[in-house]
Amino acid sequence: GRWSAVGVTTEVTTRKDAERLQQAVYSISEAAHTTADPTEMHRSIYAALAGLLDAPWYMILLTSPRDAAQYDVAYWVMDHEEWLPRQIAVPRARSERVARSGKTEYLTREDTDRLVRSGEIELHGSPTGAWLGVPLYANGTLIGVASLLHPDENDPYSPHDIEVFEYVCQQISLAIDRRRTQEALLTEQRLFAALMEHSPDTIYLKDLESRVLR
Numbered sequence: 668g669r670w671s672a673v674g675v676t677t678e679v680t681t682r683k684d685a686e687r688l689q690q691a692v693y694s695i696s697e698a699a700h701t702t703a704d705p706t707e708m709h710r711s712i713y714a715a716l717a718g719l720l721d722a723p724w725y726m727i728l729l730t731s732p733r734d735a736a737q738y739d740v741a742y743w744v745m746d747h748e749e750w751l752p753r754q755i756a757v758p759r760a761r762s763e764r765v766a767r768s769g770k771t772e773y774l775t776r777e778d779t780d781r782l783v784r785s786g787e788i789e790l791h792g793s794p795t796g797a798w799l800g801v802p803l804y805a806n807g808t809l810i811g812v813a814s815l816l817h818p819d820e821n822d823p824y825s826p827h828d829i830e831v832f833e834y835v836c837q838q839i840s841l842a843i844d845r846r847r848t849q850e851a852l853l854t855e856q857r858l859f860a861a862l863m864e865h866s867p868d869t870i871y872l873k874d875l876e877s878r879v880l881r
Contacts, residue, residue, distance in 0.1 A: 688831060691715040692838050699842035708846060709742035710749070716835055720828055723747060724796075724816035728755075728762050729843070730809060738762070738811070741843070759789045762812040765800040769809060773829055774798045776821040794818040799829060801836040805844035813839055 698711035713725055724745050728738040736756055743750040757763045761779070764787075765772050774782070779795045782788040796818035803811040813836045817823045824832075 687719055688834070691719050691835060695835070695838045695842055699845045705846060706742065708842065712839055712842065713742065713744055716832075719831055719835065720815065721817065721823060722815050724793075724814075724818065726762070726814050726816075727803075727811060727839070727843075728757070728814075729803075729811035730766070741811070757791065759787070760791055761788055761798050762800055762814055764788065765802050765812045765814075766809060769802050771799075771801045771829065771833055773800075773824060797821060797823050799824055799832060801833050803836060803840040803843065805840050805847075810840065810843060 692715075694715040695712050698708045698715075702708040702711060709727060713722070716722055716725065722744070726743045727741040729741050731737040731739050731754060736758070737754050738757060740750070740753050740755055761772070761774065775797050776795050779788070779790075779798060783790060783795070793816065796816050797820055798814060798816045800812055800814040802809055803813055813832075815824070815832065
C-alpha cells in the first residue's frame with residue numbers, strides 16, 4: 668500500500684544517509700592521517716562535507732595562541748572558491764557569538780537581519796543569508812568555530828542537517844587536534860636531532876635496562 672511504500676522509502680533514505688555520513692567520516696579521518704599539507708587536509712574535509720550538506724560558504728576559524736582577539740582562518744570557501752589562510756578579528760561577528768557561548772547557533776536570514784539591526788552582531792562584509800556555526804573542541808578546550816553560510820536562502824538547514832554538521836565538526840576537531848599533535852611531535856624530533864648533532868658532549872641513549880641505544 669501507499670503507507671508501506673513510504674515507510675520503505677524512508678528506511679532506504681535513512682540507510683543511504685547513514686552510509687554517506689560514514690563515508691564522510693572515513694574520508695575526514697583519512698585526510699588527517701595521510702595528508703601532509705594542512706590546506707589539502709581541509710580541502711579534503713570540505714569535499715566530504717559538501718557531499719552531505721549544501722555548503723556554498725564554509726569557514727574554519729581557529730583560536731590564535733598569540734592573540735585572544737584574533738582567529739586564524741584555517742580554511743575558507745566562498746561560492747566554492749578557496750581563500751588563502753590568514754588571521755582576522757571578528758568582533759561581534761556570528762562566529763564570535765558561538766565562541767563565547769560554546770554552543771551551536773543557527774541563524775536564518777531573518778534572525779541575522781534582526782541581530783544586525785539591534786547591533787548585537789556585525790557582518791564584516793559577509794552577506795546576511797542563513798548561517799550555521801558549531802564550536803570546535805579538543806580535549807575539552809575550545810579550538811575554533813566551523814560555519815556554513817547560505818547567502819541565497821532564508822532557512823535551508825533542517826534539524827537533521829544541523830545534527831549532521833555537529834557530528835562532522837566533532838570529526839573535524841579530532842582531525843585538527845591530531846594534526847597539531849603530529850606537528851608538535853615532529854618539531855620536538857627535529858629539535859632533539861639538532862641538539863644531538865651539535866652538542867659538544869657525547870650523548871648516549873639507554874633503555875630501561877641501561878642498554879645503549881645510540
